[in-house]
Amino acid sequence: MTQEPKRYLITAALPYANGPIHIGHLAGVYVPADIYVRYLRAMGRDVAFVCGSDEHGVPVTIRAEQEGITVQEVVDKYHNLFKQSFADFGISFDIYSRTSNPIHHETAQDFFKNLYDKGLFEEKTEEQYYDEVKGRFLQDRYIRGTCPNCGNPDAQGDQCEKCGTALSPNELINPRSAYSNATPTLRPTKNWYLPLQDYAEWLREWIVEGHKDDWKTNVLGQCKSWIEDGLRPRAMTRDLDWGIDVPLEGLAGKKLYVWFEAPIGYISATKELTPDWEKYWKSADTKLVHFIGKDNIVFHCIIFPAMLKAYGDFILPENVPANEFMNLEGDKISTSRNWAVWLHEYLQDFPAKQDALRYALTANMPETKDNDFTWADFYTKYNSELVGILGNFINRVVVLTEKYFGGITPAVGKLQEIDQTLITTIAEAPEKIAQSLEQYRFREALAYYMDVARAGNKYMQDNAPWSLHKAGFEENKERIATILHISLQLVANLAVLGEPFLPFTAGKIRTMLGLPTTTWAQGGSMDLVKEGQTVQNTGLLFDKIEEASIEAQVGKLEATKKAREENATENKQEPAKEEKKTLVPLKPEIDYTDFEKIDIRVATVLTAEKVKGADKLLQLTLDTGIDTRTVVSGIALQYAPEDLVGKQVCLLANLAPRKLRGIMSQGMILTAETPEGTLRLIAPHEVVTNGSVVK
Ligand SMILES: [Zn+2]
Known part of the structure; x- marks a missing residue:
């Protein structure tokens, strides 16, 4: 797009209502999307930032079965948890909707009907x-x-x-x-x-x-x-049973594919946000950007655009800046293996430290390759960068202003070359950071932001107003005032430019300086704090994180890993015990012709039930591909009837029929008998046509 768009529609991948939000989600999708949106808003652009819970599809129904609750209860639970986590971390959606809302069902059905009617x-x-x-x-x-x-x-x-x-x-x-x-x-x-x-x-x-x-x-x-x-x-x-009905007559039990309807959720959410939704979706001067993780690229770059094209009236994404994955301590984040840092748990362990996590995840964002989150790195970054650079600089400026000028912004005096250099650095920063943000290079943008804070730290160090104060406050007063005045302007700039990355910290700085709101256009200004304006010392921006609390996090993960390894060893032990038992000796040699007489076929179990009065026997009906037949098998101690239905087995099909407990058994199901006498069914490695010959 050559012209600047009139408005922006920013979407963040709909989280799936199957497990809580973890740091991988934040780093991959929600933090970059939120940084971008906060920047656009600060630029005064018209933005709609939409998201919502994806509540249909497969795993929620499985989870409901596992937890013994209804599917609705599962999706309600996660929807509320997601909403809370996003709000807690300052992810500033204009709307956070959900795909179980009626407006979404209607929108998705209308979309399907449109394509269906056009053939x-x-x-x-x-x-x-x-x-x-x-x-x-x-x-x-x-x-x-x-x-x-x-x-x-x-x-x-x-x-x-x-x-x-x-x-x-x-x-x-x-x-x-x-x-x-x-x-x-x-x-x-x-x-x-x-x-x-x-x-x-x-x-x-x-x-x-x-x-x-x-x-x-x-x-x-x-x-x-x-x-x-x-x-x-x-x-x-x-x-499927759970999802949006296909809007055609007489199709009970058919639902829309979740990857058909979920992206339409962006449209439904926009509709819910504003009656004027069409200007975001149907005007060529809107810029649509999808923030997603790499596992969703095909759905957002191939399938959804093809759907939008087929419908005809909608704009297409201008960009889909998908991130790679964030790993955790060298291992892939996994909900099922409980290998994650969950947002709600993080906040319990580190109250009010949202920006610390946003910072660590942005500084290490997996923009071009998978990256690794480690607690050691989190701790180092927090101490050396947030505390040591940003916090240290701001704290010094505020404390010295309080000490030397009673918390009142002093006047700026004659400027020296060192002041001019810093003023130039400040003036250039907004454009430099903006260029990186416009190109979705969030790590780089954050690094430039920290360079500004670093320049402030150096300025303080080089000018050492405390030494001037010691040498004599009255004769150095104008110079000290100038240094602190310029430094306060830089502190204000750190609030302006930090708003996209560290919104909580930016808010605290604004409170200190008495700036109710800021816009990006104010960035670079040396007139944000007025002479005479009160500066409040509201305390440290970043207080200490105890080493013990980092060790506790590492310990938690080590416990998870240990439990997993113990599980794996336990599972391995069983076959080892079996090997010690004596095996049945080999039978005498036979000719192939003897073997050829045996007709073994693959068959599928259609029904299975226990034989009354015989606790070892199951009566099975089999589809052999040739016929349907009844077989009685002595596997009732090892297999429950409901576990067998639908499974393939191998059947000795030409064994003379014989009566067992009054039931005519037409063949024998093959099993492996372990030295302990346990029977395990023999089945082909993959599903094959019933009646396939085993040889
Ligand atoms: Zn594979």
Whole structure:
């Protein structure tokens, strides 16, 4: 965009209502978005900053089952927690909405209907994995299995989180239901697909040609590889219980795909914010910027833009400055492994130290590569930079003003060269910081800001007003006044320029100086504090963090790690015990022809129930691909009937039928018998067609 936009629409990724907010979220998305927005507001620009909780999709329903509460209770709990955490850390949304609001359901349904009426979806009936135990279709994160690319045994149906490969469920090796762990079966179902390949050329021109100079290389790289790999139709509807109904007649149990409707949440939230929402979404002179983490690039750069293009009236993002990941003490942050610093816990342990965390996360922001948060680094940065530079400078100026001039801003006298140098540094700072912010280089912007504070510290040190005071206050009074006057202007500038990064600290400085509000345009001025104006010493800006409280944080993480390692060792011990038992000796040699007589087939368990009066026996109905048959198996002590339904087994299919407890058993299910006599079922490594021959 060559002309300056008339207004800005800034979105931050909708956090998923499945676990509390941690430092990775803050560093990746919310702190950079908030810095940018606070800067724009200080510039006097028209900004709408929107966000909200993403409350649909897969994991919330699983969590509800795990916690034994309703899905609504799960999403309410996290929505309120998110809202509180964001408010606590000064993330200054204009609106924080949620996707369970009726206005969002309507907006998303209208969007779907628009594309549907224009005939822009492909209707396809396809076989999909189905969990017979839970009676549900399995997509995306509902289905887990081994990644064909990297071997990660816990890859999701839509993506492997370990290697980042996009997957479809049928590519998973050993698929299993995330609900019940059952091996799924295949069932036909109809869904509506957005033919992304139709938008490929347009996306290539728009992103690869159009934004090659202004989008971040990590974002461009991912987009290019998606487009070059060939875009495919992507289902925009799902067979689920929880979500937004597909707005078509007679489709009970079909919902909108969460990545179809969640980004529309930005539109719904804007609608909720203002009746004038269309000016933010439909005027070419609005600049739309999405702040997200790298795992959401494809959804914000490929799928959502294709949807917006298909709808037709909406503007497209000008930029998507996605960050890489913030790790914690050398390990990937993980909600499920409890490897995180949770915001609500941080504030309990470090009350009123929001800016300390904002500072550490910005100074180390993972803008171009994954970065690491360590408590040692947090402690060092706090002490040497916030306390040692910024806090120290401001404290000295305020205390000396109080001591020498009774807290009244003294007059400025004749300027020396050293004063002029500092004045130039101050004058140049706003533009320098702004340029970095405009290009989403937040670390650099913060470093420039700290350079200003550093220059102030040096100015104090070089001029040493305390020495002049000692040498004789009356004869040096004008010079001391000038030094403190200039220093107070610099303190005021640190409030103006610090507002985007350290909003709580900026507020405290304003209180000290009696500046109710500031604008970016005031930055660089040497007239922010007037002669005669009262300066209040309200105490240290950054008080001491005890080393013990840092050690406590490290200890907490070490305990988590230790618990995890102990778990892993316990799990390993079982097979080791088994090895000590005596194994059954080998049977006499046979010819292949003997083996050929045996017909072993893969079959799926359709039903399973206990046999009355026999606590070891289960009666199973099997789909063998050839027929449906009944088999009685002695595995009731090891397997509950509900764990078997939907699982594949190996069946000795040509064994002569025999009656067991009055039931005709047509074959035998194969198991491995451990030396202790425990039976474990034998199954193919991945789902295969029933009736496949085992040889
Ligand atoms: Zn993988």
